[in-house]
Amino acid sequence: MISLIWKIACNEWRKLWHARVPALLLLVLVTLWAIAALAAHHHWQDHARTVAEVTARSQHDWQSQPDRHPHRVSHYGDFVAKPVHPLSVIEPGILDQSGHLVYLEAHRLNSANFNPATEATTLGRFSLITPAMIVQWWMPLFLIMIAYATVTADKITGILAFMRGNGTPGWAIAGGKWLALFLPLFLLLCLQALLTLAWSWHSEQLLPRMAIMLLAQALYIAGWCLLVVTVSWFSRQLHSALLVLLLCWVCVCIIFPRGLANLAQITHPTQPRAEAEYHAEDKLRTIGDSHNPDDPHFVAFKQSILSKYHVSQVDDLPVNYQGLLMQEGERLTTAVYREQQALHNAQLAKQNESIRQWLWLTPALALQYIQMAGSGNDLPHHQDFVRQSEQRRYQLIQYLNQIHTFKVQQHDDKNTRVSADFWKKAPRPPVALASLSVSQPSIIAGFLVLFGWLLLPGSLLFKVSHRL
Amino acid sequence: MKYELTLLLKQRSIISLLLLSLLLTGFSLFNGWQNISHINAQINHAQHEETLRKQDFFIHHSHDGPSGTERTVDAGELGYYLFHTVYHTPGEWSFIALGNRLVIPYVQRIRLLGLQGQLYDGESHHPEYVMLGSFDYAFLLVFFAPLLCIALTHDLKASEQQAQRLLFLQSLMTTPRHFWGKRVLSRWLLITLTFVLPVLLFAAIHTLSPEPLLRVVAITALYTFLWSVLCAAFSLRKRALNANFNAMLLTSIWLMLCVVLPNLSQLWLHDRYPLQDGSQIALQHRQWVHSAWDLPKDDTLTPFYALYPQWKDTPPVTGRFHWKWYFAFQHMADVKLQPQVTAREQTLRQRDQATSLLAWVLPTVWVQRNLEEIAQSNVTHLLAHRTRIERFHTVLRHAAYPFVFEERPLTAQDFLHMPTFGSTGAD
Numbered sequence: 001m002i003s004l005i006w007k008i009a010c011n012e013w014r015k016l017w018h019a020r021v022p023a024l025l026l027l028v029l030v031t032l033w034a035i036a037a038l039a040a041h042h043h044w045q046d047h048a049r050t051v052a053e054v055t056a057r058s059q060h061d062w063q064s065q066p067d068r069h070p071h072r073v074s075h076y077g078d079f080v081a082k083p084v085h086p087l088s089v090i091e092p093g094i095l096d097q098s099g100h101l102v103y104l105e106a107h108r109l110n111s112a113n114f115n116p117a118t119e120a121t122t123l124g125r126f127s128l129i130t131p132a133m134i135v136q137w138w139m140p141l142f143l144i145m146i147a148y149a150t151v152t153a154d155k156i157t158g159i160l161a162f163m164r165g166n167g168t169p170g171w172a173i174a175g176g177k178w179l180a181l182f183l184p185l186f187l188l189l190c191l192q193a194l195l196t197l198a199w200s201w202h203s204e205q206l207l208p209r210m211a212i213m214l215l216a217q218a219l220y221i222a223g224w225c226l227l228v229v230t231v232s233w234f235s236r237q238l239h240s241a242l243l244v245l246l247l248c249w250v251c252v253c254i255i256f257p258r259g260l261a262n263l264a265q266i267t268h269p270t271q272p273r274a275e276a277e278y279h280a281e282d283k284l285r286t287i288g289d290s291h292n293p294d295d296p297h298f299v300a301f302k303q304s305i306l307s308k309y310h311v312s313q314v315d316d317l318p319v320n321y322q323g324l325l326m327q328e329g330e331r332l333t334t335a336v337y338r339e340q341q342a343l344h345n346a347q348l349a350k351q352n353e354s355i356r357q358w359l360w361l362t363p364a365l366a367l368q369y370i371q372m373a374g375s376g377n378d379l380p381h382h383q384d385f386v387r388q389s390e391q392r393r394y395q396l397i398q399y400l401n402q403i404h405t406f407k408v409q410q411h412d413d414k415n416t417r418v419s420a421d422f423w424k425k426a427p428r429p430p431v432a433l434a435s436l437s438v439s440q441p442s443i444i445a446g447f448l449v450l451f452g453w454l455l456l457p458g459s460l461l462f463k464v465s466h467r468l
Numbered sequence: 469m470k471y472e473l474t475l476l477l478k479q480r481s482i483i484s485l486l487l488l489s490l491l492l493t494g495f496s497l498f499n500g501w502q503n504i505s506h507i508n509a510q511i512n513h514a515q516h517e518e519t520l521r522k523q524d525f526f527i528h529h530s531h532d533g534p535s536g537t538e539r540t541v542d543a544g545e546l547g548y549y550l551f552h553t554v555y556h557t558p559g560e561w562s563f564i565a566l567g568n569r570l571v572i573p574y575v576q577r578i579r580l581l582g583l584q585g586q587l588y589d590g591e592s593h594h595p596e597y598v599m600l601g602s603f604d605y606a607f608l609l610v611f612f613a614p615l616l617c618i619a620l621t622h623d624l625k626a627s628e629q630q631a632q633r634l635l636f637l638q639s640l641m642t643t644p645r646h647f648w649g650k651r652v653l654s655r656w657l658l659i660t661l662t663f664v665l666p667v668l669l670f671a672a673i674h675t676l677s678p679e680p681l682l683r684v685v686a687i688t689a690l691y692t693f694l695w696s697v698l699c700a701a702f703s704l705r706k707r708a709l710n711a712n713f714n715a716m717l718l719t720s721i722w723l724m725l726c727v728v729l730p731n732l733s734q735l736w737l738h739d740r741y742p743l744q745d746g747s748q749i750a751l752q753h754r755q756w757v758h759s760a761w762d763l764p765k766d767d768t769l770t771p772f773y774a775l776y777p778q779w780k781d782t783p784p785v786t787g788r789f790h791w792k793w794y795f796a797f798q799h800m801a802d803v804k805l806q807p808q809v810t811a812r813e814q815t816l817r818q819r820d821q822a823t824s825l826l827a828w829v830l831p832t833v834w835v836q837r838n839l840e841e842i843a844q845s846n847v848t849h850l851l852a853h854r855t856r857i858e859r860f861h862t863v864l865r866h867a868a869y870p871f872v873f874e875e876r877p878l879t880a881q882d883f884l885h886m887p888t889f890g891s892t893g894a895d
Contacts, residue, residue, distance in 0.1 A: 046738075118571045118572055126731065129727055243715075379594070
């Protein structure tokens with residue numbers, strides 16, 4: 001039986017080859033792919049260079065600080081750039097939209113700044129051509145143009161009826177036609193994966209990331225091949241087969257992804273950042289104001305410190321009380337800012353949820369979610385970057401406040417400068433790319449949709465191919 | 469013409485395509501409008517809140533005056549702690565093309581510190597949503613309208629051939645040009661109407677100004693006309709009897725004009741006009757601001773007084789810290805960064821210029837760009853917005869300097885007279 005399917009597939013390839021146009025279209029597709037790879041590589045290189053430059057410069061600036069008061073250093077702050085995975089060459093995802101630099105300073109939670117999308121000209125509004133886009137948009141389009149006639153033509157010329165009359169089972173014809181379309185494209189996908197693997201061999205978590213990308217791409221293309229064969233089998237005229245398939249393509253690849261994202265945005269709009277900052281400040285004022293001598297929170301804090309060191313007034317403390325105040329203040333502000341950040345993340349999660357409810361409409365978006373997760377350029381990875389840099393900020397600022405507490409004499413606080421060696425030893429762990437597991441929900445949702453995407457046209461094809 | 473239209477409107481597939489187009493146009497306008505009204509509502513809210521917050525600030529930060537009669541607020545504290553809200557207000561027609569409005573913060577907070585450290589704060593948008601792109605009228609027109617033209621006009625001759633009427637028709641025609649012209653025009657008219665009617669209705673409901681409306685309608689009609697003519701040229705060739713071949717060819721042209729060529733142009737543009745990454749400005753700004761703490765105060769104040777000689781003879785700074793010196797070095801960092809900032813701005817303008825030249829070759833870019841001009845959501849409008857913020861910051865500094873340098877506290881009256889973004893005519 002397998003040999004029968006294989007024979008039908010071989011026959012199909014011969015037909016496509018003799019028709020010339022399909023081979024030409026495939027050539028155009030591969031050329032487009034090469035252009036996309038080139039453009040994406042250029043884009044990635046630009047980005048990776050920026051990240052490397054910023055990291056190096058930030059490191060240099062930090063290390064070359066002179067002797068300073070620790071609180072000055074905590075306002076001098078630190079810059080963290082977002083790490084980029086080499087797989088961004090395939091899918092840059094939100095790289096251009098999310099901002100790649102966070103400024104870490106005392107008592108503030110800064111946003112990730114500098115995204116090229118803000119300063120893009122009109123050309124920036126046209127979607128970027130990347131290898132992921134080729135698989136997601138253009139491969140199905142070319143597939144439609146190559147193969148819309150695959151069964152319909154046989155129907156018109158009577159070959160299909162002839163084959164069925166000779167006892168060839170319908171599923172074998174369907175299987176053979178499907179294989180003839182899927183196999184060359186699958187080989188192209190494998191080739192892309194192999195080239196990418198070779199190119200980015202030493203990057204972290206490469207194999208699982210590449211594996212889910214390849215699997216998702218294969219499922220998606222397999223689904224499109226099934227759809228093309230199915231529609232072609234259902235149609236009586238070549239023209240209607242082409243038009244129906246093109247309409248499907250326009251909806252699945254262009255209208256639905258944008259439409260869904262925009263619906264999510266207007267049903268759950270986000271608050272401006274400035275508003276969140278005001279809220280955080282208001283909230284901080286209700287918790288405690290360290291400048292106010294009568295503030296209940298800080299009066300209690302002072303009492304607890306005095307009793308801890310068994311002294312009666314601040315001047316008798318063996319440590320610097322200002323430093324302790326700074327530590328307490330930082331603890332409070334950080335808690336509030338993290339709460340604000342969580343609120344903001346919840347807002348975004350709500351949007352994502354409403355998109356995911358309708359994700360079954362468009363396997364293209366499902367594939368994009370998986371590809372973005374695979375290349376480390378989706379929202380969860382970005383949020384993890386923001387979380388990691390916030391942790392680094394808190395750790396660094398509290399380290400500086402510790403130095404303030406223990407190394408700066410209380411009576412001469414403002415005029416003291418602490419040796420620069422302390423800055424060099426400060427804890428500044430590098431921010432690493434999040435592990436793939438952060439995007440687990442979107443990966444699972446994506447794969448579910450892609451499997452459904454195989455089942456629906458598959459079952460239709462099974463039904464129609466049994467018709468005599 | 470009348471018969472052509474009836475002929476078209478009798479086909480169920482064409483009716484459903486046109487209805488789909490109407491629906492999508494309606495949704496795109498609604499979506500743009502919702503986005504813009506959300507932005508407007510947030511701006512109104514922020515304006516309202518700002519007044520309250522400023523009153524609140526005065527109550528919290530004011531001290532009893534020397535005579536004990538009037539409460540005053542310290543000028544330094546005002547500069548350091550008081551945030552002023554700046555807005556990127558959408559235009560009346562901004563809903564037509566959202567452009568970069570989705571990524572630019574529409575409400576931002578500015579205080580009297582160095583501007584370059586505050587100007588580039590990000591907005592809390594959903595990055596995946598921005599990446600997928602906005603579903604606005606411009607998108608629908610640029611991407612979807614050509615597909616509609618292709619669907620309706622790719623088989624002018626071929627469909628007649630298919631129905632075996634072509635020879636018969638050709639034998640009847642006295643002026644073929646006239647006959648096919650009417651066919652193409654009737655299709656163009658229907659397609660244009662599905663785009664223009666919702667816009668007209670929308671403009672009537674919201675009573676929008678007519679001049680941009682005319683421009684939008686003209687752009688729409690021109691663009692659909694271009695595509696209809698292009699499709700007709702292909703489908704009326706002498707041997708254009710294979711409808712499928714026509715469809716594929718036209719789809720390929722669409723692909724080139726809407727995706728491949730704009731992308732390649734962008735690649736060329738970025739290569740031709742390299743832009744210094746904004747992060748370098750941020751790093752440099754921090755360095756200028758914070759190194760001033762470790763320098764002698766005169767290193768900051770001498771160049772500052774050269775710029776502002778009117779404050780030169782105010783009491784000298786002798787202590788460890790003085791707000792005068794603090795605000796002076798904040799401003800000097802901006803001044804030192806100015807060449808870099810101007811160079812970046814220059815590059816962005818050059819990029820925009822080059823895009824406008826490319827738009828004469830690429831009709832898709834031309835339409836997008838012109839709609840963004842009407843919607844005021846292009847990069848030039850971002851630069852204008854930044855200039856407005858800069859101007860407001862300058863006005864603010866000039867209003868605060870007398871109090872800082874003459875070491876006068878602000879009374880409630882003075883505080884009320886401090887400029888706001890709205891009052892400086894900046895919004």
